[in-house]
Amino acid sequence: MFAVNDARFLNLNFGADWCAAFVYYILTTAGYPLKIRPFKDKKGTFGLVGIWADWARAQGTLRHRSYEPVSGDLVIYNKLVSGQELNHIGIVLESTHDSLVTAEGNVENKTGIFKRRKNETIAWYINI
DSSP: OOOOOOHHHHOTTSOOOOHHHHHHHHHHHTTOOOOSSOOTTSOOOTTSHHHHHHHHHHHTOEEETTSOOOTTOEEEESSSSSSSSSOEEEEEEEEOSSEEEEEEEEETTEEEEEEEEOSTTEEEEEOO
């Protein structure tokens, strides 16, 4: 399991890094039916990148970094914005053989469109 017992993500009223919350907001606004807490038997919300990975594994939609993503898929990063595993998530807008164009939140506390190289910082994709 990827999620950790981190108090920042267990309390819906506590502020924290918000890249995962941004992805949740975009998907639910687009009509994708997601509950804020995807698991009844564990704590944690979609405000935690690890919960996204746990959820995708349970759904059978977690894909290895060698997968070729399509527009709308999610990308989970390791050590992109800090030294931690599973520390960032974004939405794939475009994919080429060596790079991704993504929509992301909480990059220096802002949202934006980013072009990133496909490299070892990519941990997983989630096929949406």
